[in-house]
Amino acid sequence: MSDETPVSQAASPGFATLAVHAGAKPDPTTHARATPIYQTTSFVFDDVDHAASLFGLQAFGNIYTRLTNPTTAVLEERVAALEGGTAAVATASGHSAQHLVFHTLLTPGDEFVASRKLYGGSINQFNHAYKNYGWNVVWADPDDLSTFERAITPKTKAIFVESIANPGGVVVDIAAISAIARKAGIPLIVDNTMATPYLWQPIKDGADIVVHSATKFLGGHGNSMGGIVVDAGSFDWSATDRYPMLSKPRPEYQGMVLHETFGNFAFAIAVRALGLRDIGPAISPFNSFMLLTGIETLNLRMQRHSDNALAVARFLSVHPKVEWVSYPGLESDPYHALAQKYLPKGAGAVFTFGLKGGYEAGVKLVSNVHLFSHLANIGDTRSLIIHPASTTHRQLTDEQKTIAGAGPQVVRLSVGIEDQADIIADLEQALAQL
Template sequence: MSEREPGFATLAIHAGAQPDPTTGARATPIYQTTSFVFDDVNHAASLFGLQSFGNIYTRITNPTNAVLEERVAALEGGTAALAVASGHAAQHLVFHTLLTPGDEFVASRKLYGGSINQFTHSFKSYGWNVAWADPDDISSFERAITPKTKAIFIESIANPGGVVTDVAAISAIAKKAGVPLIVDNTLATPYLWNPIKDGADIVVHSATKFLGGHGNSIGGVIVDAGTFDWMATDRYPFLSKPRPEYSGMVLAETFGNFAFAIACRVLGLRDLGPALSPFNAFLILTGIETLALRMAKHSENAQKVAEYLVAHPKVAWVSYPGLSGDRYHALAGKYLPKGAGAVFTFGLKGGYEAGVGLVSNVELFSHLANIGDTRSLIIHPASTTHRQLSDEAKTIAGAGPDVVRLSIGIEDAADIIADLDQALAKV
């Protein structure tokens, strides 16, 4: 099939997964093993020297994980990928590969709260300093760049509020500054949006969410777009300088347009260790096989629920880019023609008490702190994840007392709406 380009749904099922060469197994086997025997001493030497493709130890490579890696790389249009233990581990390895102590990076201030924590506190202790910019004011990215800036980080659709980021505009700023653009594509998934087409150099995922899609496995993926010229500068020594770990090898020279994924693996994953369990990789892979069907249904359901809520007398506002009056509707038209995703927030006129009342009275929605499940999920951030903050701080974080976040599942839309309807009647 090489002479024509397979479509998305075909890649979601086949990319990376040829039948098992030794057993003929058609589904990807779970290679639940720590280690792999060498063919002989020469083979071992080739593997340790990165001269041959192959498996040594599951912390570095595993055949089940490799299928997941190649599949996500194919779906995103990247050259290679690396699967790791979580979305947070993916971000850790990306920045470890790019930054040294004292370096800076620019990040959108509209991010998943866990990423804001990771950048603000944990990364700070490595000497990696974040400068925040506002995706609603593109020029703020340009202003945040200094001679120490090594990367820009954004989310394509930002959690939790249904913010659509102008990826192409920020990519132009990154290119002008000569730094790679990292895009977290977790909420959109490659079905709704391929940020590499809009200039992303690196894509990261929490595979825990829509890729796996069934709320059963934590995992993360780093995708190398193969677009950044690491040899053009000496600012990324992991890629452009001889590595003492590998007898002086220059990774960008040896591995060309997939060197970033290799560097994250052989320098980051090898030494920092957040390997993905092959069992989790198997479950995430199985989820990805139905990604096209699920994302279409997630988006279709979310559109219906958003339209229902915006017309409800107890609802103050709805932030969903699929709604015609939404501030991100035009960007959604440009970047998300297949649907605006399934995670969004809305506000209740009854404030804090109404929020607590809603999550206490839903029956079908699960009250929990995750997104991207087949099941519909609900959370009232002010009484849970953002409980410790002052009211003012809650509002700045998009978690004001009236805010409710939904992750719409793939149940029947009528049942999802009926559940919200009966619960809203009680608040």
């Protein structure tokens, strides 16, 4: 009798099945059913020829945990399967995943276009850290798609957006922006952290590269850091000479042309072999194990997150001390039509609302909650709250805060999976004290 029960007789397993099984099988030595934590720095070669083939990208296998690890490989294969990509690379954090993507695409003096509705840390990374490499961001407005077209120049190498913008809950028209990118001959990069592949698979709508802060909803329990880069396998890197790391001979690999050799997963190979290898933001095997465990319940958690968030948003939308609520699941929200198109199962866990008392009311509210945890994270099973203007977006100017959806009156919630009545009761008592 086989140790492995067939995952499915169907040609294409469902999402919940993939979330539990993709990439995994019983350990061949111990027959352990859960993916083991391969807590090792390096791996023994069969012989010198085997070592040479691994180092030369002529064979797949494990050399050193900075590059590959069996625990991490399961995580990569699972997320690639859930997103509908050809391959994935796991990294130490979401920021490092973005860094490796742009390192693969850009050279000094190059530009990329980014939605101005982004997580504050990404805005800071793009505006400041990337300038040290000579990489220049040009901002565009997701509410006016013509700004993306006008921002593209001969120096532009990519477009970057979030599927659901953090913290404002802006739903971005991925298909329309993909058409703009296709016309310009550049890849579309989508940060899908807020939606996760359970709510939205941007590759189906034209994304060429998907990134995640796996620290958030993929892991889901606020206990492990990680990032993921997913290669859609959809972009022709050899169509022009704009992406030499993929289309030109690589001297460190005896003149190998990565796109010619690896085809529709060449970008993932480049991220690993040219970026992760040299820059080194490797995820630990233990964190890969924890993230894998979280992903097994992703569909269950994301549905509960979304259902709870909608109930909380409806409560706040009629509260006398709340001026507005920005949640695309609400029928009155300007992004509701896009949410219906792209997010039919729910609009996610994170949204913002504005307090009539402004900045001081926001600071007081986050000090008065009990069930909610006041901290700088999203995607936890627990309900989380923060006042972005005084914390995550503090480094931005007032104008940048407002543009990013983090103005002085704004409070961000990441609604957890607790009972709806308890979540609402905590907000109700905190609002009563304003």
